[in-house]
Amino acid sequence: DAGVTQSPTHLIKTRGQQVTLRCSPKSGHDTVSWYQQALGQGPQFIFQYYEEEERQRGNFPDRFSGHQFPNYSSELNVNALLLGDSALYLCASNPRTGVYTGELFFGEGSRLTVL
Amino acid sequence: DQQVKQNSPSLSVQEGRISILNCDYTNSMFDYFLWYKKYPAEGPTFLISISSIKDKNEDGRFTVFLNKSAKHLSLHIVPSQPGDSAVYFCASETGNQFYFGTGTSLTVIP
Numbered sequence: 424d425a426g427v428t429q430s431p432t433h434l435i436k437t438r439g440q441q442v443t444l445r446c447s448p449k450s451g452h453d454t455v456s457w458y459q460q461a462l463g464q465g466p467q468f469i470f471q472y473y474e475e476e477e478r479q480r481g482n483f484p485d486r487f488s489g490h491q492f493p494n495y496s497s498e499l500n501v502n503a504l505l506l507g508d509s510a511l512y513l514c515a516s517n518p519r520t521g522v523y524t525g526e527l528f529f530g531e532g533s534r535l536t537v538l
Numbered sequence: 539d540q541q542v543k544q545n546s547p548s549l550s551v552q553e554g555r556i557s558i559l560n561c562d563y564t565n566s567m568f569d570y571f572l573w574y575k576k577y578p579a580e581g582p583t584f585l586i587s588i589s590s591i592k593d594k595n596e597d598g599r600f601t602v603f604l605n606k607s608a609k610h611l612s613l614h615i616v617p618s619q620p621g622d623s624a625v626y627f628c629a630s631e632t633g634n635q636f637y638f639g640t641g642t643s644l645t646v647i648p
Contacts, residue, residue: 525570529581
């Protein structure tokens with residue numbers, strides 16, 4: 424049973440460029456959330472997707488956008504990259520139905536460096 | 539606005555002793571409280587959770603205590619083992635939105 428998978432694992436971009444990160448949720452999960460973890464900080468909620476729509480959004484600018492596909496996989500897009508966007512981007516999935524435990528399942532993350 | 543705070547960036551404990559990790563929160567509307575463990579180059583993994591209607595939950599060596607009046611959460615690990623060395627994040631959830639603390643790096647000394 425594959426867990427949450429993310430790609431790429433590492434990437435380097437320059438200021439002003441755009442980046443797309445990808446996530447496949449754990450089998451049986453239909454809800455995907457994205458988090459940004461800066462160095463020395465905890466994960467910060469970016470947004471959540473369910474039924475191919477953005478359901479909730481944290482305090483991030485419109486440069487951060489996403490998409491969820493019919494197979495529940497998701498993309499995170501960041502436009503006009505800034506140096507401060509350098510971080511580990513974590514994808515998490517959880518099921519909407521069933522017994523609720525509050526547990527999120529995380530991928531290993533995509534490490535983005537902006538130069 | 540940091541709704542979940544972990545004020546101790548690091549903690550060192552001897553193997554076999556108790557590790558106590560603390561967390562404070564500000565939002566009384568949180569429904570669930572969770573602890574996650576993170577090793578380098580890996581994503582956080584779920585450790586234990588507690589509903590806001592309970593004050594204690596135990597799973598093996600791990601026990602989470604919730605003090606709602608103080609808005610305080612703690613994780614007890616007994617006995618501590620070297621493999622427990624990792625960064626521990628507490629998290630709080632409401633409306634399927636999660637808020638994480640900044641983490642406490644636990645080192646268990648053999």
